[in-house]
Amino acid sequence: MPKITFIEYNGTAHTVDADENLSVMEAAVNNSVPGIDADCGGACACATCHVYVDPAWEHLTGEKNESEASMISFANGVEPNSRLSCQIRATAELDGLVVRMPAGQH
């Protein structure tokens, strides 16, 4: 199970075991990580699973599709390394992934 570290806006880190091939979002919600809301359940409809991917890992998290790009461009505090975590699959390759959360999802 790939390990993913979620760092809250206040700096608190949570390292969880992700179910391989579920999304990074699901790793957060299944482990009660504060700071990810994921209101639409992974449908890319709400932009409340917003994370900043650590620059060292960006190249491994794949490319945004058009829907994600559109949604995330309007998210609070969007940055170049912003992603919707429901669109990133937690593959074995992402073991050790670090993401940060924004101040809020709403």
Add this chain to the structure above:
Amino acid sequence: MPEPETPAAGIVIAGAGHAGGAAAATLRQFGYQGAITLIGDEPILPYHRPPLSKAWLKGEVTAESLALRPARFYTQQNITLHLSSTVTAIDRAAHRVALADGTTVPYATLILALGARARRLALPGFDLDGVLELRNAADADRLKGALRPGQRIAIVGGGYIGLEAAASARALGAEVFVMERETRLLARVASPPLSAFFEAAHRAQGVAIHLGAQVIGLEGQGGHVAGVRLSDGTVLPCDAALIGVGAIPNEEIAAAAGLACATGVVVDDQARTSDPDIFAIGDLTNRSLPFYDRRVRLESVPNALEQARHAAAAITGRPAPAAEVPWFWSDQYDIRLQIVGMPFDVAKLVVRGDPASGSFAVFHLDSANRIQCVEAINTPAEFMAGRQLILKRKPVDAAALADLSCTMKDLAA
């Protein structure tokens, strides 16, 4: 011998649907450490409702992936589950809820998340086999069984349930006809351009749509539904019928316990009922809308989740979350509809983009040119920017809105 310690009564959540399940998870996410007991009348863990009319019917997701959280989550987070358990009464004075099996459960704080049930029609034939509704997983399984090539499905009600089911039914090769008593689909909830768009989209997929159609009965053969009778005398043969004509809040035990109800349990912006130790969330509630100066029942997943956050914040002493603009989404065929805001106090509509292109948005403006609501078809930018504009209460230039060379980024700035 010292007295054995009675565990302190903690939070009881009555209803383990989308709202109840979210409330339990949010309480833990917000740091609540006390006892949480989640009681639901279904035999399965809390699950996502939206896929029931879509991916679940089409066989695209597993039961496991439908769950809001996996089974181990409840163990790890120390959330006690009572499944297949019906709450029958609330004893407010004793701070206990009674279950159908005769037992009672004490609470310090109670969260009611009992949801709503499908509205039934007082029509001949309504109780025939094959007359279906779509509220829960068991309903979805029954409906799924009827969706096969060669089967004719009658859908009564041209709302979101009916239309999503129609799209799924077509994907599975069933023949579908929709009967809507108003003169357009989604009459209660959507603008005329949106209704027209969906009507055309469904017809293009082979769905027969009967508008202005009053269903006066269901015909049976051998105890099973065989046709739908309309007020003009037409009988449309079918092999199954889905009734999707609205939902009734399950407020009865709240009303019996003396809580304020008004077609839904009345709550404030913290999801509090008229009892200081009882909250209510989700489809069950009658709530105020901060941006619209009205009270409504908001039957949506975003509302269930927002109210779960209201209750969890109030219980854990966090500041109230910022008020959210209501929003909703629906997927039919390859059409993604996102709606933000509510079509109240609308003075004019502005269409941005060409519906024929399959991507467009309808903006509902009030008399001061402020956006009240945005319906976005396959265009997330208008949905997201629309939310910002509604929040800012910012008047817009209607002509610029209709002009695709003006970007939503510029308009929302």
